[in-house]
Amino acid sequence: MGKGKIIGRIREFIKAELNELSREAILLRSGIVLAVSVLVAVAFVLYSVLNPKFEMPKTAALRAENSRWKTRMEMLGYKLDQCEEMLQAVEDRNNWVYREMFGLGAVNDPVPVTEIKYIARYGENLDPDLLETLVRIDNLSARVVSQSKALDQSALFARRVEALATSIPSIPPVLPRKGSYHISSFFGSREDPVYGGRSFHRGIDISAKSGTPVYATGEGTVTIAERQRSGYGNMVMIDHGYGYKTRYAHLKDIAVERGQHVRRGDLVGRVGRTGKATGPHLHYEVSQKGRQVNPMNFMDFSMSIEDYREILSAHRTEK
Ligand SMILES: [Zn+2]
Numbered sequence: 001m002g003k004g005k006i007i008g009r010i011r012e013f014i015k016a017e018l019n020e021l022s023r024e025a026i027l028l029r030s031g032i033v034l035a036v037s038v039l040v041a042v043a044f045v046l047y048s049v050l051n052p053k054f055e056m057p058k059t060a061a062l063r064a065e066n067s068r069w070k071t072r073m074e075m076l077g078y079k080l081d082q083c084e085e086m087l088q089a090v091e092d093r094n095n096w097v098y099r100e101m102f103g104l105g106a107v108n109d110p111v112p113v114t115e116i117k118y119i120a121r122y123g124e125n126l127d128p129d130l131l132e133t134l135v136r137i138d139n140l141s142a143r144v145v146s147q148s149k150a151l152d153q154s155a156l157f158a159r160r161v162e163a164l165a166t167s168i169p170s171i172p173p174v175l176p177r178k179g180s181y182h183i184s185s186f187f188g189s190r191e192d193p194v195y196g197g198r199s200f201h202r203g204i205d206i207s208a209k210s211g212t213p214v215y216a217t218g219e220g221t222v223t224i225a226e227r228q229r230s231g232y233g234n235m236v237m238i239d240h241g242y243g244y245k246t247r248y249a250h251l252k253d254i255a256v257e258r259g260q261h262v263r264r265g266d267l268v269g270r271v272g273r274t275g276k277a278t279g280p281h282l283h284y285e286v287s288q289k290g291r292q293v294n295p296m297n298f299m300d301f302s303m304s305i306e307d308y309r310e311i312l313s314a315h316r317t318e319k
């Protein structure tokens with residue numbers, strides 16, 4: 001074999017080797033590219049999963065939903081604030097106005113509800129905001145129930161007080177004469193005008209012209225309407241309930257019957273001088289639980305004649 005031929009074969013060999021090398025190099029390069037690509041992809045996925053700031057579309061949706069729930073919880077909390085304020089106002093008014101007025105003590109606050117039952121039912125992992133809201137709603141409900149009962153009680157007392165106010169004798173039984181009343185004889189121990197000597201005057205004598213209208217001084221039922229020649233003469237007695245009774249004596253005539261229901265300002269008769277009387281006047285008595293009391297304490301003399309007439313006309317138009 002000649003020298004040139006050997007060199008030629010070596011060249012060919014090297015060329016072939018080079019070709020081989022370059023093919024491997026290409027393969028290797030491609031492999032590296034692929035590996036890097038895979039690595040990048042893996043890193044991307046890891047980054048996505050591990051980085052809390054990165055948001056996949058699904059995470060973004062959940063996040064938006066979460067934000068909406070948070071807003072809803074805040075609105076609920078705000079509404080609860082308002083409810084608590086309103087309830088507080090009702091509680092204060094009931095406790096410090098109504099119950100105070102009727103001599104009832106303030107309502108005791110219900111025993112506060114705690115989160116224990118929720119923790120027992122749902123475990124410790126319950127969202128703290130949700131837990132707080134649940135407890136607030138429970139406490140609010142307990143207070144509403146308690147106040148509702150207390151308000152019923154106040155309403156009952158208000159009706160009693162109103163009934164008491166309309167029933168208890170509280171106006172003079174006749175209209176004033178020329179703007180004033182002439183009391184000819186007061187309540188208590190006095191010289192007897194007819195028989196002489198000390199005697200106890202069980203009422204007051206209001207002097208008035210014969211025929212002057214006499215009015216019921218409070219709502220009640222007529223228990224006596226009788227005509228007599230002696231003593232009280234023509235006399236009416238009204239039972240006002242609550243232990244109160246009034247008596248109207250020496251009447252010229254009687255306008256009511258026994259058992260009749262009368263209201264304050266209703267006509268019961270007219271001033272006269274029947275029975276033991278020296279002149280026309282109204283003998284008026286008030287008793288409380290069977291005990292005679294001074295009728296002067298049961299008349300609002302500060303009331304003007306217009307106020308008095310207003311009461312009378314109001315009662316007439318109501319009928
Ligand atoms: Zn008298």
